[in-house]
Amino acid sequence: VERFRALTPSEFFYRNKELAGFSNPARALYQTVRELLENALDATDSHLIKPVIKVIIKRDEVNEKLFSVSVEDNGIGIPYTHVPKAFGQLLYSSKYVLRQTRGMFGLGAKMAVLYGQMTAGKPVEVVTSPMLSRRIYFFKVAIDVKTNTPRIVERGSYVKGSGWHGTIVKISLEGDWMRSKSKIYEYLRRTAIIAPYADIVFEDPEGTVVYFERSIEKLPVPPREVKPHPKGVDIEMLKMMLSSSKAKSLKEFLVREFQSVGEVTALRIISEAGLDPTLSPREVDSSGVERLVEAIKSDNRIKPPKGDHLSFVGPEIIEAGLKSVLRPEFVSAITRRPSVYAGHAFIVEAGIAFGGEIQPSDKPILYRYANKIPLLYDEGSDVARKVVDSIDWGNYGVSFPAPLAVLVHICSTKIPYKGVGKESVADVPEVQKEIELAVREVARRLRRYLTKKRREREEAER
């Protein structure tokens, strides 16, 4: 006899934590560091704050399998009313809006808290103060897994004695430092490449302190929130938007709720769907919704999203990052114009670095990024690896083994990740095409450099 049951999101992700990257103590330690660091960077560079971040991993003095991971940032802080849910309720987030951020799932911090709770039995410790707040708030939060609600174990606040603003998050968990050490250092190194404007201090369990020093003062353009684009719409989304819109007419609804839709476009879509533009949004019936979606899909005159809301890194910062970390002989980067997939604008950036201190390898070393997050695992199923491997590098003057590194960065209001652990990107055709165009462009610049170098060498030999 089948026993039916419903799970809460916390029960579901507790049972399937490996889906989120928490598959064993070594991966869990890595994932905890990255989830907290990504939150810290979102809280700073997305708000034009030059990030100053401290990451400390300590080994427990009693139980050598236990570690504490602490990440402090100088970001915008978290309003105290939201702290319990931000850390104690799965699927709770401030990043569910249409804006390019590292975070997108509302799971990262909670999965780390959950893993810590399962393996070390301790609540997460959060200290935070928003910029305009006169107080500093501290919490100890645990997740009630059965109900997906936060349990506040301890809370308090005190008056701020300084101008400090930001957040400190500390999680205790079972880890495996020896097995995750190289991946954690590589993650930090790759973060320094894509975010050379960040000051990151890292103290590891062996007491080693590494300072990834800011090497450029320039910050990327911060991301802006945008309205959805009509080409990303489906029947369900349109129904939800129609029922919650404050617009008084169908025409006002389309112009107000979507980007790239002016009066002319709205009237054309409405007429194509055989509807009355003065209809109240809530009066559109199911068949009307379907005809609207159909009209939008078949309309070829709707302008694509501009993409100027995206926060690309830019060639200057990428080259500075590659130079500072890889110390190559040659470096070049490119930022492509915005493109679109499924109604989401995206920008592909590519960088190439050659020679200098780069170690020769049998195929290009690939530095993959999505919304400024370094992706280290599952390279084999990532679209960027597929593109880089499909290129005949001999055409660009490169014969392996060669000291060649390729950087690929995709930014978008929605990254088509293959899993909630954010390790690889699906091969969406539009994205794959843009990556290829970007990589071939920087490869051509490398070829020009190698050709020029070879000629200079031949010249010198005469």
Add this chain to the structure above:
Amino acid sequence: VERFRALTPSEFFYRNKELAGFSNPARALYQTVRELLENALDATDSHLIKPVIKVIIKRDEVNEKLFSVSVEDNGIGIPYTHVPKAFGQLLYSSKYVLRQTRGMFGLGAKMAVLYGQMTAGKPVEVVTSPMLSRRIYFFKVAIDVKTNTPRIVERGSYVKGSGWHGTIVKISLEGDWMRSKSKIYEYLRRTAIIAPYADIVFEDPEGTVVYFERSIEKLPVPPREVKPHPKGVDIEMLKMMLSSSKAKSLKEFLVREFQSVGEVTALRIISEAGLDPTLSPREVDSSGVERLVEAIKSDNRIKPPKGDHLSFVGPEIIEAGLKSVLRPEFVSAITRRPSVYAGHAFIVEAGIAFGGEIQPSDKPILYRYANKIPLLYDEGSDVARKVVDSIDWGNYGVSFPAPLAVLVHICSTKIPYKGVGKESVADVPEVQKEIELAVREVARRLRRYLTKKRREREEAER
């Protein structure tokens, strides 16, 4: 100003449907067929019913982008009280118990319903009748995405005129038959290899009817539900089990709630944790729970799970399946003894097929299965591909190109899938090791056959 928000599971998976395999119309059509077929097979062979399944994909007469997918089975049916949630509420399942089934997430059918709702605007149609029921029940169900609750659009029942039992599920959705045709046929073909005891009729949108006929009468041993094994326990799980257990003492709790724990083992664990065996489960405090988990982890005398609850396919059925579908010259299969990872017993089975109608290829064709589900995508990041590629096939008398197919099947109460779309398995060390031992064993048998064949040929030539 950050806008915080909570999502329901339906809102989350609606926004991130590509995580579940619904990334575009072609993949969605494929995923819908497989999710429904996997439910149909779970409802039959896990209950010792020889599956008779009909899969029909029709193209909409008006809109050539729309399809209906209908799957009918002769399974155990669904009790009518559970139908609305089974199809209209995400994270609702009868497979959240510790038993080896294809289903495990409580998402499959709902994701297909959701995709159909978004792209075709139609509810799912379900007709079902449990074996002992005198009525046939029918429903049209939609998902209220905002609240993750079912909306019953239509319902009814009538008296059964025959002995029919089973379920028919029909979903309308946007698809792309031309792009998913070969994958759908391959999925059915691979299902026929692993389940040659199933009768599957498939009618495609072009009107073609293919009959995957039962080629063996033997069914696999059905899976049994088991209690959790102590080696899979963590602090959170133990807390939840202690608070919900009906046991009167801590000793009774351990013996009753876990497999492989008798009185002696229970007393040893309790004493190691410094606790009183007569303590009521609900009186164990946080520190006591941590000490219990620690005692269990460091105890080396707890028997590993027996694994006799697992439903392996067995060499006879695997060889029959490989013969019937691939028509090779040589075939051999092996079922390994149960092994363990993270407290879950698992069995690896391997099959090898050579020559005959198999087309030569540059590396072995890999047929991957997990809990009898064929895995077709993301082969590059799957542990089985990693193992098969790491083997030097020259040692076994195979030089490529060669007509060689390798089958790998992992069965367990928990498959470490990399994503909820069930396409690839993570490389858990214990599982990887078992796959290698199994594949090398059937490779040795192939070598013996090839050697014998070569000798016979040399003999004949003299």
